[in-house]
């Protein structure tokens with residue numbers, strides 16, 4: 631029987647590289663994003679037959695339809711990755727973009743996490759990677775307030791669910807918390823990293839190595855690990871200052 635990996639946000643960046651890597655490891659991939667052309671371009675690079683699902687995940691019905699469609703496949707790995715951000719003062723944000731960020735980063739992620747977890751519980755097997763961020767390990771992110779808040783949700787949800795299922799099933803749930811990664815993220819968020827970014831390839835390779843580990847929070851770089859450690863001891867006021875300096879507006 632073929633083994634499948636479901637990847638949302640596979641049309642670019644981290645999701646795209648997860649698709650390439652998991653395909654090379656023998657998985658048939660189910661690749662989801664809005665831009666169908668991009669998914670087709672990816673599909674020709676894959677060795678194993680992929681399933682292309684061009685859905686806008688901001689719509690709840692699409693998320694539920696996706697769960698119906700994938701019931702037919704023997705999915706072993708789920709990369710819950712689609713997401714976006716925005717750099718702006720909260721009061722100057724386009725409220726529709728703020729809602730879209732919440733719909734994709736929180737609502738869609740939750741519906742799919744819940745659906746796949748139940749499918750995995752039925753099979754007593756599976757690995758789920760919820761893609762959070764370093765933003766999900768820090769208390770708040772001035773100028774990226776909504777994005778940081780959504781990623782705190784992702785990390786918190788993952789930690790809680792891991793606690794609920796641990797030692798009951800042969801299932802692992804993890805939150806991937808990278809720092810800056812070179813993708814189309816900045817293009818969409820209208821931002822520029824001030825910190826050095828890593829390649830999506832490096833981020834994916836690290837995650838794949840840790841798939842079977844006991845770690846719940848995956849931090850691909852030493853910088854993120856140190857930041858997370860220090861954040862436990864640094865006063866919140868100072869942390870907010872550092873977070874506010876991490877990104878700047880794209881000219």
Ligand SMILES: NC(=O)c1ccc[n+]([C@@H]2O[C@H](COP(=O)([O-])OP(=O)(O)OC[C@H]3O[C@@H](n4cnc5c(N)ncnc54)[C@H](OP(=O)(O)O)[C@@H]3O)[C@@H](O)[C@H]2O)c1
Pocket residue numbers: 638639640641642643644645662663664665666668685686687688711712713714715734761762763764807808809810811812813814815816818
């Ligand atoms: N890059 C970083 O520095 C960084 C750091 C930490 C965490 N992350 C997280 O990593 C994840 C992937 O981001 P990335 O850096 O790879 O950025 P990216 O290159 O912009 O990729 C984002 C992916 O999400 C998909 N997506 C966005 N809105 C969607 C929607 N409404 N429906 C379906 N798919 C949608 C995009 O596909 P379409 O546009 O084709 O729909 C795209 O494939 C995100 O959750 C992000 O928050 C990124």
